[in-house]
Amino acid sequence: MSFTLPTFASRLFRPLSTRFGITADTTGGSAIAIPEGAEKATIAAGCFWGVEHLYRKHFGDKGLYDARVGYTGGDLTNPSYRAVCGGQTGHAEALQIHYDPSKITYRQLLEFFYRMHDPTTSNRQGPDVGPQYRSAIYYHTPDQETVAREVTRQANEAWYKGGIATEIAPAGRWWDAEEYHQQYLHHNPSGYECPSHFLRTFPPLQ
Structure with a gap:
């Protein structure tokens, strides 16, 4: 059995759906509330479908409350996927995680x-x-900034030999992506996934 890998153009010109708010969708449609005491992390690592999919797969039963794909780091108010894909809004495709x-x-x-x-x-x-x-990495607190810079330094020395960019x-203002992007690879198992998204078998950081 064969299939055609979706092209960038097919990603860009999918119909846009209605934008939802900040409630979490972890079961393909039912919204949940984020518990009190949860913390938030925001990162960008390329096409947000694969980033979200890997975080849910790895941390879904380990204290992850929610993972939402969206846009941050840019200037345009309420950006659409089509606008962000144009590369002119300043936004990154990103993932926002709420966790225990x-x-x-x-x-x-x-x-x-x-x-x-690949950083x-x-x-x-x-x-x-x-x-x-x-x-x-978009940090939300001074403590997060400290951790982000330390982990980056260690990964740069031990894993990437000075190449991290x-x-x-x-962290700036966050915009949820359109609902059809949320858990995209869960709903579309053969959908596009960036080939750079896989777990590297590095030794533990010291």
Whole structure:
């Protein structure tokens, strides 16, 4: 059995759906509330479908409350997928994670981040090229910034030999992506997945 890999153009020109708010959709349609005490992490690592899929697969039963794909880091208010794909809005395709800090640490999320994509290519992941596909960590607190810079330093020395090009910046305004992007690979198992999204078998960071 064979299938045709979706092209960039087919990604860009899918019909746009209605934008939803900040409620979480973890079961393909039922919204959940984020529990009090949850913490938030925001990262960008290329096409957000694969990033979300890998985080859910790895952390879904380990304290992850929700993972939403969306847009951040740009200037346009309420950006659409089509506008972001044009590369002119300044936004990155990103993932926002809500998690239980008693079960998952921020450091664990960032070590996973550096294992699951290629942080050495500026504004590119695999065949996906443009500023919307940049590698970035958007921190929400001073403590997150400290952890982000330390994990980046260690990964750069131990795993990437000085090649990391990841942006580290304060988290700005977040925009949920259109609903058809949420859990896209769960609903479309043969859908496009960036070939740079896989877990590298690096030794543990010290």
